[in-house]
Amino acid sequence: MPTEEMSESETPLLYKDMDLSQLKGWSDNSIDSLDTIQRASSLLPRIRQVARMKTPSSDLFNSYIAPVGLPVVFTDMISQEVLSKWHWEYISSKYGHMLFGDVRQGEYKDEISKSGKKIINRVRMSIKDFVDITTNKREAREEEKLVYFAKKGLITSEEFGELIGYPPFYGNPESCFLTPSIWMGMPGTYTQGHFDSKDNFVYQMIGRKRWTLFSPQDHPFLYMVSAKGSLEWSSALETLEKLDKTKFPLLLKANPIQVTLNPGEVLYLPRGWVHAVENLEPAFMINLWRYGPAEILKLWSNKVEREIQNICPAISSVK
Numbered sequence: 349m350p351t352e353e354m355s356e357s358e359t360p361l362l363y364k365d366m367d368l369s370q371l372k373g374w375s376d377n378s379i380d381s382l383d384t385i386q387r388a389s390s391l392l393p394r395i396r397q398v399a400r401m402k403t404p405s406s407d408l409f410n411s412y413i414a415p416v417g418l419p420v421v422f423t424d425m426i427s428q429e430v431l432s433k434w435h436w437e438y439i440s441s442k443y444g445h446m447l448f449g450d451v452r453q454g455e456y457k458d459e460i461s462k463s464g465k466k467i468i469n470r471v472r473m474s475i476k477d478f479v480d481i482t483t484n485k486r487e488a489r490e491e492e493k494l495v496y497f498a499k500k501g502l503i504t505s506e507e508f509g510e511l512i513g514y515p516p517f518y519g520n521p522e523s524c525f526l527t528p529s530i531w532m533g534m535p536g537t538y539t540q541g542h543f544d545s546k547d548n549f550v551y552q553m554i555g556r557k558r559w560t561l562f563s564p565q566d567h568p569f570l571y572m573v574s575a576k577g578s579l580e581w582s583s584a585l586e587t588l589e590k591l592d593k594t595k596f597p598l599l600l601k602a603n604p605i606q607v608t609l610n611p612g613e614v615l616y617l618p619r620g621w622v623h624a625v626e627n628l629e630p631a632f633m634i635n636l637w638r639y640g641p642a643e644i645l646k647l648w649s650n651k652v653e654r655e656i657q658n659i660c661p662a663i664s665s666v667k
């Protein structure tokens with residue numbers, strides 16, 4: 349079973365009893381393929397809880413947090429002023445007209461799609477539909493129950509910078525971040541276990557969301573399925589709670605760590621960490637993936653210069 353969460357007052361500053369000199373490998377430029385993530389992860393120390401801390405300086409982050417390769421929750425990265433604006437009516441008034449053609453609906457089925465993900469129903473809904481149901485303005489129709497919106501680009505990079513603010517750790521504020529994605533779901537909706545090849549900043553704006561995390565060292569126990577042609581891998585696991593342990597006996601060797609994000613908190617999740625995520629309340633989250641250095645170099649060597657200039661102006665001007 350996962351261990352209990354750590355409260356901020358008990359949290360050591362960073363994971364400070366660790367020998368950082370052992371861990372610098374995580375900042376190595378080449379760590380964003382499955383191979384290199386797994387090799388580098390052999391140096392990761394085992395943690396039982398995710399540390400919570402106030403937003404550190406960029407020096408501290410870049411010297412002592414990012415190179416360590418462990419998740420951290422920042423408790424004050426979203427200002428109270430920003431947070432107080434983000435309520436359901438604000439979202440509906442700003443984005444309510446947006447229609448989604450492929451909102452996830454219902455439980456995952458046992459079938460696996462080509463991309464290695466389990467199949468789920470899809471419905472068309474607008475953001476206003478979701479907000480009206482969530483705020484009890486109207487009843488949900490059968491096909492509107494248990495719905496989960498996930499979409500890149502609803503909020504543009506510029507808007508994110510203006511309305512919320514990028515992590516303050518990089519010289520150029522938008523440096524190397526992909527367009528933000530929004531995740532808006534009803535209680536009980538979830539995303540099955542998988543890992544991404546990019547570092548992630550997760551901004552929890554409304555509601556609480558539970559993350560079950562596994563270190564890259566646990567990949568061998570998680571029944572990973574490769575998404576063809578992609579560095580992203582899915583796990584056969586759903587959420588820990590729904591897991592049939594007789595079907596997945598190796599899981600007993602893994603070390604799940606759970607952390608529940610509250611509104612206003614930001615999770616920093618290094619690439620390679622497997623995560624299964626569940627909305628405990630009606631929830632709205634925005635995440636920012638950040639290109640890893642090896643991906644940028646690969647784009648560069650493929651001479652996709654325009655794309656690099658869009659996503660990573662700081663790096664392209666250095667080259």
Ligand SMILES: O=C(O)CCC(=O)C(=O)O
Nearest residue numbers: 531538539544548625635
């Ligand atoms: O919030 C979720 O349901 C999934 C989010 C996720 O997978 C991610 O941010 O990488």
